[in-house]
Amino acid sequence: MSRVDRSALPSTEAAPAFRFPRLERRVLDNGLEVRALAHHAVPVVSLVLLLPGGSSADPADRPGLAALTADLVDEGSGGRDALEVADRLARLGADLDIDVTADATVISMTTLARFLEPALEMLGEIVMAPTLADEDFARVRGLRLDRLRQLRDHAPAVAERAFARIIYGDHPYGHLSIGTEAALGAMTAADVRAFHQRAYIPQGTTLVMAGDARHADLLEAGVRAFAAWPSGALPLDRTAALAAPPLVPAERLAIVPRPGAAQSELRIGHLCASRDTPDYHALLLLNTVLGGQFVSRVNLNLREDKGYTYGARTGIDLRRGLGPFVLQMSVQTEVTAAAITEALREIDLIRGAKPVTDLERDLAVRSLTLGYPRGFETAQQVARSVAQLALHGLPDSYFEAFVPAISDVGLADLTRVARHYLDPSRLVTLIVGDHESIAGSLRSLNLGEPAVLGV
């Protein structure tokens, strides 16, 4: 046995070029696009239906309608009541997940490959023929109101809600998908039925099927299940999300008091970019250096050096319309002001005084590209990724082009996007924490008196 050379870390070998599995598609007469990929690792099939209406498609006076509708579609369909639907899915070993994001409603179902046909039938039933009965509406709305009430005590949820409100105001992105108590209280089953009729239609919708079956068999099964879906007469207006939100936020510093809280939940950010920005890859790389991974500047400073938090990170939520750049962390109450100062400093430094170095760029490029195949291990990961292509109108070649595109981003690009997309003068700092004990220290931030918000 040769002794290990511990004088230096072993070098790593180059990785093969990333290949994405072949994708086949068919567009039905009713407008539905079906995309299929074979994925043979285990006898599992994953179905992802992407409906391009999310919480930003909520009517202005009905925030929460898209999510309430999504919650109701599996509460009775095709002559089955809510419990019978759940029972049928359980007998297929199916995991059903319905997620309403700002831009879309995503219905995912993973099942054993041998149940592909009945699983598709159930998915079709839920999407095309939900009962949406008055009594189910009343029950589910009640549960969502109770959930909203519970979220008042959940600091991260309080922060998300208040932050969206401050940076977006009345813009369609200004509320969370769960909506508000007032709006949910005023909604009727008729609202849900009307929304379903406009949002759950084949035009603009994509069904992605990935799993242990042949392309042709997947496509044919998908077509059979959804061929009878009638086209919608009045598709949703999806342009509202693209409207320009306020450029100047309502507040620069705000606090939602949480007396006696052990930590301050923080959000620091501003509106930044949309998914179709030509600087997508540069922004992703910039964020990786600043706060997008464990060894980012923000986490190394606030966690590994200062010990202020269990973890600090930044993200750019790139949507169809303008999405925010946000730094988030939960810090020990006593160090709230100090942590905010450090966070603001890091955002400022990367724009000029301490631009991204060659070493940092190299680390981020390698981190994003060498591990890229890992994101496509399961049928569900693959299906969800392809659904994202559909949402943002990206080409099939997108995944294979990702690695070269990231590798092409240079230091000058990073400095340019840091200056262009990060703007300290517009940063909003939101705190959910013990106002009384930190009020004095907040003055050191020179951001003025904080606006005090309700939950």
Added chain:
Amino acid sequence: MHIPYTKRTLANGLDVLVHEDHQLPMVAVNVWYHVGSKNERPGRTGFAHLFEHLMFEGSAHHDRGYFEPLQRAGGLLNGSTNADRTNYWEVVPTGALDLALWMESDRMGHLLPALTEAKFTNQRDVVLNERRQNYENRPYGLAGMASSAALFPADHPYHWLTIGSADDLRATTLDEVQAFFRAYYHPGNASLTLAGDIDTEAALALADRYFGEIPAGLPVAPVSHEAALAAEVRLRLDDRVELPRLYLSWHSPAMFAPGDAELDLAADLIAHGKTSRLYRALVYERRVAVDVMAYQSSREMSGIFQLIATAAPGHALDALAGVILETLAAVATDGPTPSEVERSLVQTEAQFVYRLQTIGGFGGKSDQLNAYNVFRGDPGYFADDRARYRDMTPGLMAAAVRRYLVDAPHVALSVVPRGAEHLALPGSTPVHVS
């Protein structure tokens, strides 16, 4: 359905398991140390987990953070600690396997020279913040501590949660950290699994090359404690919450012991998802609860069966408890119906298949092989594990529910909004947890 593997034990006692899966050009490295908060003692709780943090802060030949070189190589990495074990894993591109093994072996063999007071103090502060974030500042976040403390006597290591007490974390010294490493972090108390895009013989040779030179440590004596509950205990915890929540906890069989799979399936039948009996009774029909769940959390020395339900506004927890206990009694008397059994067979088959989808990370194939190896001494236990569920009968489930739940005392913890003590079960004693 199984996970093919090869096992070899190195001369120093390290178990090495290899599983080939060439779907992606990646390899999962997964190391289990058979140590957790069950190896702690009163006054030094939270120690095993704090130690896990220190394992990422550098070792003798790489005295810097562990994340940087591995993220630079495109790797993903993490670790976790529970009552019974501590695990560390990386998922790396195949070309970075040497790097991952070099680093895992360096911290197994050469951690202490790099351990400093500064690193220790920093990670203690990080862990105190982890505790604040995930327990102190979270609704119902302290319920687990209160339940475990009531269920197990003060000297039983399941009395406390793995995160430990804040005072204990502050009292811990660097000397104690060093002694802990010497006692538990050595090849004979560890299991290494490599899964993914590798050749078995090459992988075994690599494992021997990097880990073979680490000296064997002293055997670790198994920890053994008894716990029983004499009578029902009713407690009340006042919290910053809107709705009251009931936590019912019972002592239950240890991991893989007779009764364990029975109660696991019973938990599904009784309170998992919309098909469960209590969802129907409490949430769907009577609407006295907004959610209900149950699980059999089985561990090495013994398990905990826990049933949790949150009351709907305007309802006291008493109304929920009555329905819950009636439902348990019905299952103990009649067992599940044939139709319920048929449904749970498909569901468990699906869950076993879904577990085979990933090579690494928490719960992936490499983690699974290590779990079976460490807890059963048999990495090939997958098929037997599945058989425990496939061969289940209504009679076995009914008998387990009677013996461990219906005929046994439990801890009933009412977590209620401050100022709404009347929503707790009658006769509950207030408890304070911090």
